[in-house]
Amino acid sequence: MKKLFFMHIPKCGGTSIKSGLRKSMKGVGGVFSLDNHASKRAYDINPENESLFGFRNKLAMYALGSNHYQLVMGHTIFSDRLYEAFKDECEFFTIVRDPVKRFISHYTFNKAKKSGHFKNEMAFDDFLTSKEAEDVGSFYLRYFAGIERRLDLNAAKENSHKFSVIGDLNDVVGFANNVSERYGIDLQVGVENVNPSLSTSSKEITKEQMERVYELCQKDIEIYNYIKSNFHG
Structure with a gap:
């Protein structure tokens, strides 16, 4: 069996999938799950110009180079x-969802956080005019284009073919x-990491706000x- 690499794109059901993967890998091989918070903390302590x-x-x-892990997964881009x-020696897989739904879910989740990295304090209108919103709206572009060809649309499309399975949250x-x-x-x-109930939902977003989200x-x-x-796939 080849090693497996699951690219976890935020707010695409990845937390539930990772939980299922851990259970499915019992007796098959070790699992390395990149800790989102720990890696951010380590990076903040010593960013080393990267x-x-x-x-x-x-x-x-x-982790992929180690003999201890059969599956590697986490918030790391291509x-x-x-x-x-x-x-x-490795096969790559991931899951995506409708980008507009992913955008709204991302905002809602970070807005509801009581604390922690990436907590969002902005009202939705303010968020839609921020640099952060530009980043949140281009997660597939960043994750698939990757580190070496950053924000290259053609590279993102090309790289999608290097994944043996790409699912849809639908x-x-x-x-x-x-x-x-x-x-x-x-x-x-199963279902984990469900967004808390907040006032911001697709039913309550105005036409003008939704046009901005699509943009x-x-x-x-x-x-x-x-x-x-x-x-x-």
Whole structure:
């Protein structure tokens, strides 16, 4: 069995999937789950002139290079160097969802946090005009384009074909079945890390606000539609 790498894109059901993966890997091999908070704290202590994603990428390379882990997963973006180094011994998979729904979920989740990194204090209107909103609206662009070809739309599309399975949150059962069939593990996915109930929901967002959300998510929508049209994982 090859090693597995699950790229966890935030607010795409990854927490529930990772929990299911841990259970499915019992008796199969060790699991390295990159700790989101610990890696951020370590990076803040000693950034060493690189990005947080660059630091997390090195941790992922370490884990993939270790004989102790059969599965590596976490919030780390694609890397050409990592892929080329491990493509013969590792398979890559991930899951996505409608980018507009992902954007709203991301804002809602961080707004509801009582504390912690990435907590958002901004009202929705203020958030929509912020640099953070531009970043949140381009997560697929950043995650798939990767470290070496940052924000390259064509690279993001190209790199999607390097994943053996890409699921859609609209069909978690189908994703779990594909993972189970492809990798020979019994993946069962529950529901975890559900967003707290907040006033900001798609039903209460104004037409003008929604138009801004679509504008911010334009490239992610293009990537999402490309994956749906061209990926057959």
